[in-house]
Amino acid sequence: MAHFNTFAFGIYPYIAMAIMFIGSWIRYDREQYTWKSSSSQLLESKQLKRGSIPFHIGILGIFFGHLFGLLTPLEIWHLLGITPQMKQIIAIGAGGLFGLICFYGLTILIKRRLFNPRIRATSTPMDIAILFLLYAQLILGLFSITVSLGHLNGAEMMKLMMWAQNIMTFNSNVAVTAINDVHWIFKMHVFLGMTLFVAFPFSRLVHMLSAPVQYVRRQHQIVRQRFVR
Structure with missing residues (x-):
């Protein structure tokens, strides 16, 4: 079990991040025409809107919550006057809210992807696999809230923070010890x-790394009305 923990939480994170960054770089360099979300809105738009909006609201809230929650040093939380217990309650409340919003949207998107014949016909195996990976991860996150409610002192959350921060600073031995129990x-x-x-560079999720910032400084298009003589 010790060897599994060392690999899963001390080595695997670096393998996963390397695959993500190098794979995304190679894909953007060699296959730019595949670097897109491959929207199926033209095939069906009603269910897409119903599912996509709450899914994106939920996933963005969860992403930034994890990003700042795990990687912000504990000293900064202390300076803000936020104790581990308070942070635990905030994480449960915000995570639960955004998790349920995301769950609602993702359920609609999975149903649409699987049971709409036109959408299913244009879906790749990775399109379906990534939806179920996200679904499983979301369900695990929601179930973890019930575990967190059993210990509101924030002790396990502090261990997860220590793991994440030591992984990012390449202290894998400390990280594995922190998450061990x-x-x-x-x-x-x-x-x-x-x-x-690991799956990121091989899926449509790569569109997360692209933002249309060029539209802010792009020259306006001039459209002239054609007058009928």
Whole structure:
């Protein structure tokens, strides 16, 4: 078990991040025409709008919540007057809210992808696989809230923060020790999150790395009305 923990939480995160960054770089360099979300709005738009908007609201809230929640040093939280107990309650409340919003939207998108014949016919195996990976990760995250409610002192959350911050500073031994005795559901959540990094460059998720910022400074198009003589 010790060897598995060392690999899963001390080595695998670096493998996953390397695959994500190098794979995304190679794909953008060699296959730019595939660097897109491959929208199926022309085939069906009603269910897409119903699912896509809450999904994106939820996933963005979850992403930034994890990003700042795990990687912000504990000293900064102390300066803000936020104790581990307060941070735990905030994480449960915000994570639960955005998780349920995301769950609602993702459920609609999965149903649309699987049971609409036109959408299913244009879907790749990776399109379906990535939806189920996200779904499993989301369900694990929601279930982890029930575990967190059993210990509101924030102790396990502090261990997960220590793991994430030491992984980012390449202190893998400290990271593995920190996460060693946390609840298994948090370990599964972390491991599946790393697996999403592995799948990232091979899926439509790569569109997350592109933002149309050039539109802000692009010259306006001049459209002249054609007058009928």
